[in-house]
Amino acid sequence: MLEPSIRYTGSSLEFEVLNGAGERVGNVILEPSGDCATASRVNIDSIRAGGTAQKGTAE
Incomplete structure (x- = not known):
């Protein structure tokens, strides 16, 4: 199992x-x-993607 990498x-x-x-x-x-x-909940103002990942759509 991969370890997630999350930075705040x-x-x-x-x-x-x-x-x-x-x-x-x-x-x-x-x-x-x-x-x-x-906060236990937040509103997301924007989502940005970077790196070498291919462009695609999310559902």
Whole structure:
């Protein structure tokens, strides 16, 4: 099982995207409104993707 990589920067949450071999192929950054350090729920203002991952659609 792969270990998730999640970073909280104080203003956003960054998730690393790994392929089946466990290699990093990109990342997804969630930029919430409000304080996600103490809140149980937050609204997401924007979602950004980066790295070498292929473009696609999400449902």
